[in-house]
Amino acid sequence: MATETPTLESLQAALDAQQAVFNMHQAMNVEVFYWWCTAIMVMIHAGFLAYEMGASRSKNALAAGVKNILALAVIIPTFYLFGWWIYNAFPTGLIPIEASGALPWAASMGPDVQDMGTGIFWAAFALFGATTGSILSGAVIERIRVSAFLILTVVLGSGVWILAGAWGWHPDGWMLTEMGYHDVGASGVVHAIAGFFTLGVLINLGPRVGKFINGVPQQIKAHNLPMTLIGLMMIIFGFFGFLGGCIIFNGGDVGWTTIYNTPTNLSAFAFNTLMGFAGGVIGCYIATRDPFWTMSGGLVGIISVAAGLDIYAPGLAFIIATCVSFIAVGAAKKLEKMGVDDAVGAVAVHGVTGVVAVILVGVFAGGTPNMDGNPPISLYGQTVCAIVMMVLGFVPGYIVSYLLKKADMLRVPTNVEDLGLDEVEILAHPYPETAPSITPVATNIDLEAKGA
Amino acid sequence: MGTSITTWENVSAYFTFADNPMMLMLFTLGVVGIVAGLIRFIMKHEKEAFENHK
Incomplete structure (x- = not known):
């Protein structure tokens, strides 16, 4: 059987064909990675669903659950309508730049056999937005109107958080280019924003009937504490999808990078996610010996180190998580004394912890260089950006809930709350x-x- | 009928039943309408439910 002698041209053609196959498989791997991150993130919502229903009294359990399910259902289409556009249009501040490719009628916003990226990134970001909605959802149980909650959750999940994402997570975001902002696991752009938005809503919403008697806080017991604990553990599981979605799977020979284009890998994330989880559980257990807070400690721990998952030594992450747990528990008690009824401690667990986490990156990693000519991480930059996150979260939450309150659309009537x-x-x-x-x-x- | 393509050769973006800006805009308005309609529907349900339990 005769064989043709390979020529330089035929070898080059064979090499090109192999390269095309490799490139296609690499692009598919990117899609597969984010597909499963998104799927795992759905577990966050299953967890919030169980946790909120369990934390409610039995007379409100299904209402809490339906509210949470509907939050997911309205954030997804509204994030399609304008959330993704906000991320692409507002990295430089409040004046939009050209981002027509992210509008719902753009070619990239639908089936496109040449685009193996937009849809999967949109999906991951939509689920990040849904997480912010779930953070709000738990805090306001048992007295908010579902209609008001859905309006607020759209503002938060498809608007406010993604504006913070454009500022602090976009390659051209002003927080990165001017402040060297570092928040790889979204302690600020997701958790601090959602926590302080929630605080703004809680101030206008007011406490549940019976929560305060003559100004003294009362314990309103969860009707199914075991379900809340299982729900919280499901959220921890979902966090692995969430944090996986925070890392960039690059093509070519670059490998993994953070969203700021600095080198990292899943191993770094694995060390510090787990060490943060463990430290948080231990800290909250010592601080309270309360089952709900012990399990919430896992969330506190991960959020407290999420901003610096790529740069902390695991032992440091463990110590940070343990110590921040005491801050979170203290903040929850302080808020309660101030008359704020946060049914699940969302402001402390997400808001306060998220802000502290952002600042701690400046404390422990100040001077760490950034890429692409961006300024290095600094305590000053992290602190300024943490304050921006608090304000950006709180102000819209307060204003929109205030308007709903004035229109008598925010809270259910007292007799309904009793029934x-x-x-x-x-x-x-x-x-x-x-x-x-x-x-x-x-x-x-x-x-x-x-x-x- | 309805499809925007007749062959898979050189296909990039394809939007079945919406291969023109007008249809895409109408679909977008449809999404807006359903989300807004849901919230309006819940408001109505709440009002009636609260009235029934006064």
Whole structure:
């Protein structure tokens, strides 16, 4: 059997063909990585769902759950409508730059066989936005109107957080280019923003009936504490998708980088995510010996080191997480004394911890260089950006909830709060076999009669 | 009918049933309408539910 003698041209053609195959598989690997990060992030929402329902009293359990599910359902389409455009249009501040490719009618915002990136990044960012909505959702349970919550969650999940993302996470974001901002795991752009937005809402929403008697805070017990603990552990699982989505899978020979184009890898993230988790659990257990806070400590721990996941020594991450847990617990107690009823400690766990985490990067990693001519990390830059995150989160949350309050659209009536939202709004019981026998179970006929 | 392509050769972006700006704009308005309609629907449901439990 005769074989042709290879020529230089035929060898080059074979090499080009191999390179094309390699490039295609590398592009597919990028898509596969972010696809599974997004899927794992859905577990964050399953966790928040269980955690919020468990943290509610049984008369409000289903209402808390439905509210959380609907948050996910409205953030996804609104993030498609304008969230992705905000990220691409506002890196330099409040004046938009050209970003028509991110508008919902652009060619890249849909099936495009030549574009193996936009959709998968959009999906990951949409789920980041949904996480902010879930952070708000838990804090306001048992007294907010679902309609008001959905308006607020759209503002937060498809607007405010992604504006912070444009400033602090975009390659051209002014926080990076002018301040050397470093927040690889979104302690600031997601957690601080959502936490302080929540604080603004809670001030206008007010506490649940019975939370304060003569100004003294009362404990409103969760109806299913085990479910909240399992939910929190599911959130920890989802965090691995969230943090995986925060790292950049580059083509070519670059490998992994942070969102700031500095070198890193999943190993660095693995060390510090787990050490942060462990330190947070230990710190919150010592600080409270309370099951809910012990498990919340896992969140505190990861958030406290997330901004510097790529640059901390694991032992330092562990110590930071342990120490920040005491700050978070102290902040939660302080807020309660000030009359703020945060049903799940979201402001302390996400807001305060997120701000502290951003500042600590300046303390422990000041002087670390950035890439592309951006200034190095500094305590000054991190502190300024942390303050910006607090203000950017708090102000819209306060203003929008204030307007809803003035329009009498924010809170359910007091008698409805007493009866329970499930009885009034959901027309279903979470545990029907334990409902009083004189309470008729709603049927479809009943629902129709009630105009539902 | 409805498809924007007749062959897979040299295809890049394709938007079945929306291969012109007008249709894409209408779909966008449809998404806006459904999200806004949901919130309006919930407001109405809340008002009626609260009235029924006064």
